[in-house]
Amino acid sequence: FRPYPNLPVPTPSAYLNDAPAPHVHVIYTGGTIGMKKDENGEYVPCPGYLEEMTEELMFFHEPGMPTFDITEYDPLLDSSNMTPDNWLMIAQDIESNYDDYDGFVVVHGTDTMAYTASALSFLLENLNKTVVVTGSQIPLSEMYNDGVFNLVGSIYVAGWYQIPEVGLWFNSKMYRGNRAQKYSAWSLEAFDTATIDPLVSWGETVMVWDHNILPYTNNALTVPTSISHDVTFMHMYPGITGAHVEAIIGEGTGIKAVVVLAYGTGNGPSDNTSFLNALSSANDRGVVIAIATQTHQGNVDLGTYETGGAMARVGGVGAFSMTPECCLTKLAYLMANHTSEEAKTLFQTVLRGEYYANIDSTHAWRA
């Protein structure tokens, strides 16, 4: 339990020591944090409100807080309205402001925050600065809310700590963006990860769990110019048929890759010929079939059961412990610029610390 080494770790006395305040770029995309109720009593994003609140509230101006600029997107989005193009736009925004800021905060709705954080982790190639994605369950406009401290914590960490990763900050913890999932639509502890410990946690002091953090890079940041929209999910369930598979990934759907949410360690109905034939013909057409799991913990290993072997024999590639959000965004990133064969290989390669085969399953004790 040590502060991250080789970094300016601000202590209360350091704040008062004329330490130059770092400068953070806050990209405000929308989400509950800046919402107010409309005439129907439903929460909607409210332009200008986040900036107004950060100007008004003393927490954002305490000694030791980084300085920050807010860029507000137009329109502000409930994150349920986000698409892969929005992920790309945020990544390109970070790229064009990269040299002018010490760190970046993306303010975002919680509903699809895990997807955006994961997508950014892949899109920001050779990232060497901290990018924190955050939001809240309760808007700043409510008397009791989690938005203030989620935002204060994110700006603080993005400014003072150089962590070459995309993190997702929620409830005093920063998770690796491509490992986090929304676990609760109610709790203020809305996010968790089944595999590795948080990268940062804020208790009485700020702790950076340096053994989890990816290495720095000397290469320049790059961001691809396109992302694939032709990646989908297929949730497996008892009774699934070949016709159901065809409806999702059959010829004519234009689908290039599918994340199959299979059972347990990646198993499927090995005696269901119509189902297997539908998958097999998709594979023959070059559709990448990624086999993930409906469970939160454990590794996909298609060699454990005959029912897993069946998924491998129709061309499926196992997702190890990658979350569904990670699988979908990784494939959206890969399919834009790679052939199916390349994408299969890269899918089963650790690109941004998104899984560690054999290690992640040892976290099963967290259950």
Ligand SMILES: NC(=O)C[C@H](N)C(=O)O
């Ligand atoms: N807490 C939230 O931010 C939920 C909201 N529907 C959103 O994702 O934008």
